[in-house]
Amino acid sequence: MNNEMPVIYMDNNATTMVAPEVMAAMEPYFGGLYGNPSSMHSFGGQVGKAVANARQQVAELLGCDEDEVIFTSCGTESDSTAILSALRANPERRHIVTSRIEHPAVKNLCENISIFTGHPYRVTMLKVDEEGLIDMDEYAESLRDDTAIVSIMWANNETGVILPVEEMAVMARERGIPFHTDAVQAVGKIPFSLRDSEIDFLSLSGHKLHAPKGIGVLYVKRGTPFAPFLTGGHQEDGRRAGTENVASIVGIGRACQLAADKMDEENGRVKALRDKLENGLLSSIPRSLLNGNKELRLPNTANISFEFVEGESILLHMDRYNICASSGSACTSGSLEPSHVLRAMGVPFTAAHGSIRFSLSVYNTEEEIDTVLEKLPPIIASLREMSPFWPKK
Numbered sequence: 001m002n003n004e005m006p007v008i009y010m011d012n013n014a015t016t017m018v019a020p021e022v023m024a025a026m027e028p029y030f031g032g033l034y035g036n037p038s039s040m041h042s043f044g045g046q047v048g049k050a051v052a053n054a055r056q057q058v059a060e061l062l063g064c065d066e067d068e069v070i071f072t073s074c075g076t077e078s079d080s081t082a083i084l085s086a087l088r089a090n091p092e093r094r095h096i097v098t099s100r101i102e103h104p105a106v107k108n109l110c111e112n113i114s115i116f117t118g119h120p121y122r123v124t125m126l127k128v129d130e131e132g133l134i135d136m137d138e139y140a141e142s143l144r145d146d147t148a149i150v151s152i153m154w155a156n157n158e159t160g161v162i163l164p165v166e167e168m169a170v171m172a173r174e175r176g177i178p179f180h181t182d183a184v185q186a187v188g189k190i191p192f193s194l195r196d197s198e199i200d201f202l203s204l205s206g207h208k209l210h211a212p213k214g215i216g217v218l219y220v221k222r223g224t225p226f227a228p229f230l231t232g233g234h235q236e237d238g239r240r241a242g243t244e245n246v247a248s249i250v251g252i253g254r255a256c257q258l259a260a261d262k263m264d265e266e267n268g269r270v271k272a273l274r275d276k277l278e279n280g281l282l283s284s285i286p287r288s289l290l291n292g293n294k295e296l297r298l299p300n301t302a303n304i305s306f307e308f309v310e311g312e313s314i315l316l317h318m319d320r321y322n323i324c325a326s327s328g329s330a331c332t333s334g335s336l337e338p339s340h341v342l343r344a345m346g347v348p349f350t351a352a353h354g355s356i357r358f359s360l361s362v363y364n365t366e367e368e369i370d371t372v373l374e375k376l377p378p379i380i381a382s383l384r385e386m387s388p389f390w391p392k393k
């Protein structure tokens with residue numbers, strides 16, 4: 001970190017800055033408005049109204065009704081709640097369908113589901129092709145009479161690749177199977193409405209859309225059998241016990257409202273910046289390649305492999321200029337294993353190790369893109385000079 005220079009933050013799939021409007025909306029609930037939303041007195045009641053307002057703001061972005069929105073502590077809790085709830089609602093079914101590219105919040109739960117539940121489960125982890133997409137015939141074949149839940153992410157956090165979850169949910173519904181999607185990376189970046197969809201459960205996380213860390217939402221379609229993850233008080237209509245994290249709930253509500261307002265900018269200006277960055281790097285740096293389907297992708301994400309260099313070394317060199325990006329997902333960095341997502345896509349070892357994820361937001365500027373386009377090519381060239389695998393002339 002260089003305190004003389006501004007930070008160029010291009011790691012928004014890891015976490016985002018809390019928007020100033022969100023901070024302002026939350027502030028009163030750290031101060032004078034500290035009542036308990038469940039209290040009978042009007043001092044608490046006004047706080048209860050703020051929670052109700054936030055629920056409405058979230059419901060508007062998702063295109064659902066307020067009573068289908070449950071506030072949780074994070075995306076991970078939403079994922080666990082949805083999957084475990086479906087298993088409890090269908091105890092005689094002992095099969096789960098998910099994919100090899102899920103975030104650890106889903107992947108690790110499904111891989112260890114027999115330990116968590118104390119019951120034997122079979123788990124189908126669908127393969128993806130070299131562009132990160134699932135074969136729909138293989139998906140159709142994976143759905144069985146004893147499938148208790150399908151859990152497929154809407155957009156991948158590492159590559160940004162968007163999966164056809166609305167279509168997959170229809171196919172699951174035809175076979176009477178509940179469908180969950182981890183939409184943590186999709187919400188606020190791509191428009192959709194849950195009202196006409198067959199998705200039963202959807203997870204989202206505040207800190208990926210300019211609300212604080214430690215607040216999430218689980219959408220549960222009305223009429224879907226539901227078993228709470230946390231049992232205790234009557235909060236969230238008995239579906240998630242624990243006194244509400246009021247300030248963060250107000251924050252995620254305001255963030256959802258802002259995301260709806262900025263959706264066009266995300267898909268216009270931000271996408272154009274991402275394309276400029278991506279095209280500039282791919283054309284100026286030899287042996288660089290884009291990971292993931294180019295079209296079916298979030299507007300803010302570019303995952304690029306620079307062959308024969310280590311992603312961690314690139315990050316360290318970029319850090320000298322305060323350029324923040326990521327190699328693999330933030331959760332897997334710290335391990336020398338290449339990302340499970342890129343491995344599932346069959347990205348060769350030499351390229352998977354040198355992959356960098358740039359993830360932009362509405363706060364990025366063209367000037368920042370120009371700085372990265374200026375600084376990164378010489379960094380890659382100098383690292384390759386030191387690489388024993390880089391063919392020297």
Ligand code: PLP
Pocket residue numbers: 013014073074075076077103105153155156157182184185205206207214216
């Ligand atoms: N799912 C996806 C796709 C994510 O990218 C993340 C965070 O990186 C999570 C789930 C976990 O969300 P949280 O950090 O709120 O638990």
